[in-house]
Amino acid sequence: MDFSVPEPFQATLNEIRAFLDERVIPVEASFRGADDFAPVEAAMREVRAEARARGLWLPQMAKRHGGMGLSLLEHGLVSEILGRSPIGNYALNCQAPDAGNMEVLAEYASRAQRERFLDPLLAGEIRSCFAMTEPGRAGSNPVWLETKATRDGDEFVIDGHKWFTSGADGAAFAIVMAVTEPEGAPHKRASMFVVPTDTPGYSLVRNISVMGDPGSGWASHAEVRFEGCRVPASSMLGLPGAGFLIAQARLGPGRIHHCMRWIGICERAFDMMCERAATRELSPGKMLGEKQTIQNWIAESRAEIDSARLAVLHAAWRIDAVGQREARVEVSAIKFHVAKVLRNVLERAIQTHGALGITDDTVLSFFYRHERGAQIYDGPDEVHKSVVARELLKRHGLDVRRRPAPGAAK
Missing domain, CATH: 2.40.110.10 (Butyryl-CoA Dehydrogenase, subunit A, domain 2)
Incomplete structure (x- = not known):
């Protein structure tokens, strides 16, 4: 199996990563904890205009809508990079809930609805x-x-x-x-x-x-x-x-985006953890990274992040190949698995930073506050675990949903 990314698209990923590092991350500190979005919006206006001019706009949308026309798998790889910053998705106009709403309007809206609501949303003029x-x-x-x-x-x-x-x-x-x-x-x-x-x-x-x-x-x-x-x-x-049907069509692919964004958060937290371990002195000449516990956290995090990424990319490939319904086991599995990996990596990164990790001097506390909900929104982990278990048991002849209740007439 070839895990390489085709060279033309790898060049696009490299461009997005450089754009994020050079233009987006320097602005993010003004966003964390802000109770007024207007200054952030103003600061990002030029950044977003540049993203659009460079063709890095709407990675989740088809080219006919002014987007990049990426497959779900490709968009997943982009989401991982954007996840490294709390405002990464906003820079390219693929932030939730707008991204999902755009997809819904593109699929189900009338012409009048598209002209009034979708077009300015695609242009980044409204939210x-x-x-x-x-x-x-x-x-x-x-x-x-x-x-x-x-x-x-x-x-x-x-x-x-x-x-x-x-x-x-x-x-x-x-x-x-x-x-x-x-x-x-x-x-x-x-x-x-x-x-x-x-x-x-x-x-x-x-x-x-x-x-x-x-x-x-x-x-x-x-x-x-x-x-x-x-x-x-x-x-x-x-x-x-048709509301439930539309909601499911909106949420399924969205879980790929979420999971890859979480992996992007994991990667940034992981890099910060490694940097802290390699540079923090516990005593003269004695570095934090020499402690076996820290080494264990680094090794476990690397293995968990890599396994999570492969699982998400496989789920995205399955959706592209066979459709969302046939890939429901894979989609539910990544939802709870990646959320747990995210929690683990953030916990370790914060602990490695000590008291600094719980302050707002780094991005870690922001991620910790906002991403604890990863185990709740888009269906709590427990519901997705039940979906996976039911589907797998059905393949072995046990249909949990069709079993009579205890004491029911047979």
Whole structure:
């Protein structure tokens, strides 16, 4: 099996890495912990314009949409590089939730919706948010929603309460999942709508502080409400009841992007750990890296990162080759495996830095606060483990979901 990257694309990866090191990382300190995104946005405007001029724009989108036209596997390799900085994805306009929203709009939006919402999003002129999770319902069960969209003539009236609405701070519109078919099958009850954030009845209640970080801009997680929020019937994306289907199409490939971004974080944390071990004196002439525990952490981290990368690239290859559904075991497996590797590497890097590691003088504490959620969002690890186990047991003749409950009539 050939693990080499074709030379033309390797040149692109090298260019992106150099761009990140020279133009993006010098700006990131102003972003960490900022509760106002406007200065960061202003500082990044020139950087983003340069990325677009150099053809490093929208790696997740097809060329017909002004993107780089990469395969999922290629985009995964780009995501790893961008993950090394908290604002790496934003520099190339492939940050969540905008990247996923772009893909949804490109696939399901009408021409009018694409012109009004997708085109300026692709150009980086506006940002968006994604409203699915609700405080009163388990996020691990996306078919169980309280938010409703009720038909009233040529309009829908949306009423509901959402939180962890990613990117709501400063967003021009939201993609909202709401129940329109209450009598339908569980996976066919909800629909998706595009809702401009200046629509009466929409309100951003607050940015949710995550481990002490208030968040801002696309990196915010907000609580929002829809109270008698009226939108035209033409605001619906796709067909009635197709909300869950669209959400799954959005989340599956997104997990490849997330996992490779996490590996990029691991690589930066790993480099910082090695640098600290090689240069920190414990006493005159005695270096931290001479301690066997530190050596063990370095060796274990290297092995875990490399194994995680291969697993993600294999999953991406599987999706490209056979489709998302047939690759669901691989996708769920990397979700919980890479999240655990990320946690392990960050823990070791912080511990190696000692007290410095928990300060905001390095990027490690930012990564630790924001990426602890890797084991929760896009489906908690426990749910993905169940998916993997069920599918593997089914291949051996045990269908867990079809077994009768204890005491049930047979």
